[in-house]
Amino acid sequence: MECWGALLAEGKQMHHCIGSYAAQVSARQVFVYHMEAPEALTIxxxxxxxxxxxxxxxxxxxxxxxxxxxxxxxxxxxxxx
Structure with a gap:
């Protein structure tokens, strides 16, 4: 995810709390990706x-x-x- 809005949208779409990773993502300590196949996942x-x-x-x-x-x-x- 490249921005705060994308991170929040991912959490809303996937019904989980990836938005709570915002500080770690901002500090570049964690990178978040969305995968669609073979199933939708947040990584x-x-x-x-x-x-x-x-x-x-x-x-x-x-x-x-x-x-x-x-x-x-x-x-x-x-x-x-």
Missing amino acids: ALSPQGSQWGVQEIRGYCNALPSEASLEAIQRWLTAHY
């Missing part, structure tokens, strides 16, 4: 040693991600971080 990345890694992944109403989604996220992280 929070944070520094993990010398790399970026998953801090939290939540679906609609804080649902946990499917195995297919976890695999897709891992492939994306490997390619980009």
